[in-house]
Amino acid sequence: MDAPQHSAEPPLSPLDDAQAGLLRVARLLYSAAGTAEQINVSRAVDQGLDDQLIEFEVKTVLWEAVALLPPSLRLDSGEQSDHHASDRRDDLQSTLRAAALELRRGPLASFPAGTSTLHTDLTGLIARLDASPCSQTTGQSPE
Amino acid sequence: MSTRAQLLARTDQLARDLLADPDTSVGLGPYQDWRDMIHQAAEAWRAADQTPGASLGQDPFLGIQSMINNAGQPSALSSGDSDARVTALTIQLGRVTNHYRFEPDHRARSSTARAQRVQGSVLHAGYLVTHAAGLALRRELAATKKPDLLAEIGRARETVGIAEQILDVYLHHKPARSLADQRLDIALTRWTATAHHVLSEQPPEPKNNYIVSDVQHGLLAHTAALLQTAAQPGQAENDRLAEQRERVLPALVRSADHWRQVRQAWAGLAAPTTGISRELADAARLLNQTLRDPELDRSGHAGHLIAGTLGAAVNIARGLADAFESDRLRAPTDVVVGLTRGALERLPDTNPYQVWMGMTRHEGRAPVALPVPLRDDLTQTALRNVEAAQTVRSAAHVLLDTSSHIPPTVDRVRSPGVQAADRAVATRPRDTAGPRR
Numbered sequence: 001m002d003a004p005q006h007s008a009e010p011p012l013s014p015l016d017d018a019q020a021g022l023l024r025v026a027r028l029l030y031s032a033a034g035t036a037e038q039i040n041v042s043r044a045v046d047q048g049l050d051d052q053l054i055e056f057e058v059k060t061v062l063w064e065a066v067a068l069l070p071p072s073l074r075l076d077s078g079e080q081s082d083h084h085a086s087d088r089r090d091d092l093q094s095t096l097r098a099a100a101l102e103l104r105r106g107p108l109a110s111f112p113a114g115t116s117t118l119h120t121d122l123t124g125l126i127a128r129l130d131a132s133p134c135s136q137t138t139g140q141s142p143e
Numbered sequence: 144m145s146t147r148a149q150l151l152a153r154t155d156q157l158a159r160d161l162l163a164d165p166d167t168s169v170g171l172g173p174y175q176d177w178r179d180m181i182h183q184a185a186e187a188w189r190a191a192d193q194t195p196g197a198s199l200g201q202d203p204f205l206g207i208q209s210m211i212n213n214a215g216q217p218s219a220l221s222s223g224d225s226d227a228r229v230t231a232l233t234i235q236l237g238r239v240t241n242h243y244r245f246e247p248d249h250r251a252r253s254s255t256a257r258a259q260r261v262q263g264s265v266l267h268a269g270y271l272v273t274h275a276a277g278l279a280l281r282r283e284l285a286a287t288k289k290p291d292l293l294a295e296i297g298r299a300r301e302t303v304g305i306a307e308q309i310l311d312v313y314l315h316h317k318p319a320r321s322l323a324d325q326r327l328d329i330a331l332t333r334w335t336a337t338a339h340h341v342l343s344e345q346p347p348e349p350k351n352n353y354i355v356s357d358v359q360h361g362l363l364a365h366t367a368a369l370l371q372t373a374a375q376p377g378q379a380e381n382d383r384l385a386e387q388r389e390r391v392l393p394a395l396v397r398s399a400d401h402w403r404q405v406r407q408a409w410a411g412l413a414a415p416t417t418g419i420s421r422e423l424a425d426a427a428r429l430l431n432q433t434l435r436d437p438e439l440d441r442s443g444h445a446g447h448l449i450a451g452t453l454g455a456a457v458n459i460a461r462g463l464a465d466a467f468e469s470d471r472l473r474a475p476t477d478v479v480v481g482l483t484r485g486a487l488e489r490l491p492d493t494n495p496y497q498v499w500m501g502m503t504r505h506e507g508r509a510p511v512a513l514p515v516p517l518r519d520d521l522t523q524t525a526l527r528n529v530e531a532a533q534t535v536r537s538a539a540h541v542l543l544d545t546s547s548h549i550p551p552t553v554d555r556v557r558s559p560g561v562q563a564a565d566r567a568v569a570t571r572p573r574d575t576a577g578p579r580r
Contacts, residue, residue, distance in 0.1 A: 056361030060431040063424040071418030
């Protein structure tokens with residue numbers, strides 16, 4: 001996602017296992033949102049509308065996850081520069097699947113309230129992406 | 144004691160007289176009490192819509208009230224006489240409210256029919272008074288010679304114009320055909336109200352404002368998608384839609400580009416951290432969910448609803464511009480320094496020494512105010528977005544012509560007074576929107 005190079009700040013208090021897991025999910029979704037945005041960055045709204053709508057969905061799920069976490073936690077892990085975000089559909093799908101997998105680690109009851117809804121929305125998004133006619137083995141959206 | 148029918152007939156009469164026989168001697172009179180009238184109309188609507196199972200769908204006044212509260216009352220326009228008829232109408236709407244709240248229904252009459260009757264009367268009254276307020280502002284704009292008033296009148300006209308458009312949509316659109324359409328109604332209103340609430344908070348929070356601009360961009364994409372779905376070539380009745388689509392789509396594309404620029408500007412000030420408005424995330428989620436509903440009537444009603452939100456988008460764009468202008472806006476020092484360097488490169492005539500000396504610090508993470516050149520640079524980006532949003536709203540106004548893609552039959556109870564008001568509205572001069580700045 002388009003964001004400046006902000007320097008890191010320490011977390012305010014230690015996270016429990018569920019919060020740490022949810023933070024990993026949020027960071028994966030943040031990365032996915034960056035990919036979705038890169039796919040659309042050079043395209044007009046009426047071109048590749050399917051991808052424009054997917055970007056909106058991915059970000060909505062991201063905000064859903066972020067809203068469940070305490071404030072002041074970094075979303076960019078620093079392992080991948082935002083200036084080199086992928087613009088490939090298959091990268092987007094694999095990142096979303098990784099986030100969904102992360103949500104299945106540990107009992108759902110240990111996560112904050114609202115996580116089950118997040119899980120439902122995320123798996124629904126993945127299913128729609130997989131079923132999309134643009135979802136090819138190369139992951140490239142047609143022009 | 145007046146009956147309900149008498150109360151509503153009197154309401155219709157007052158509203159019709161106000162529009163048909165304007166009293167130009169009171170200047171901005173119709174506008175002075177317009178806010179109070181809207182709030183009272185909202186109360187009347189809610190009083191009639193209080194019966195479970197007889198819901199009229201979402202509240203058309205919620206978004207208008209949020210917009211009014213966010214805009215505040217322009218100080219320069221607060222002086223002057225009121226229009227006694229607007230005052231009388233507001234009092235009349237209060238009587239309607241009290242009647243529906245406290246008087247038992249002695250007649251065996253369905254809740255839905257009662258609610259629809261009030262719907263017709265309150266919406267018409269609100270619409271006609273809003274239009275009268277807009278006309279008063281237009282007259283004042285033409286008459287005033289004071290430059291400081293021009294901007295305030297322009298903004299007031301913007302707010303009133305958007306309110307009129309929202310009420311116009313509700314007056315002339317047919318009832319939602321499916322639960323999916325109703326849910327979209329609710330989600331769009333909730334989003335608009337939430338966005339206005341967030342924008343009214345001080346100091347401005349860049350992370351939340353980023354989300355607001357991003358969702359607005361997403362709504363434009365959905366509008367374009369609905370337009371493409373609705374206007375399928377090959378059918379005679381859709382040829383007009385196809386023509387309208389060709390007029391609206393270029394404006395949509397340009398507006399989307401400007402929303403992206405505003406989004407990027409807020410992203411530049413916002414650290415990628417947690418700590419966003421839960422309310423905003425929930426409203427965005429609900430909106431996304433309803434837009435994906437497979438039962439949504441994409442060929443007609445949904446597009447109509449979306450087009451109605453383009454008016455609200457103008458005020459949201461303006462709220463974002465105001466947020467950039469706020470002297471309470473803060474961002475980390477190192478971010479502000481980087482962005483200021485970029486702004487100064489675009490302003491070669493600005494003395495950079497004075498700018499840097501004016502900052503309280505130049506490194507580190509502590510929040511700091513934005514220097515004027517940076518704030519102006521960001522505000523100009525936001526103002527260009529406002530103009531683009533106004534343009535697409537004007538272009539999309541053709542989508543609000545119900546004859547184009549919504550069946551003309553509307554199943555509503557219409558009193559003779561309401562029918563006469565409709566005739567007055569039908570002959571009113573249309574106020575074509577255009578850039579105000």
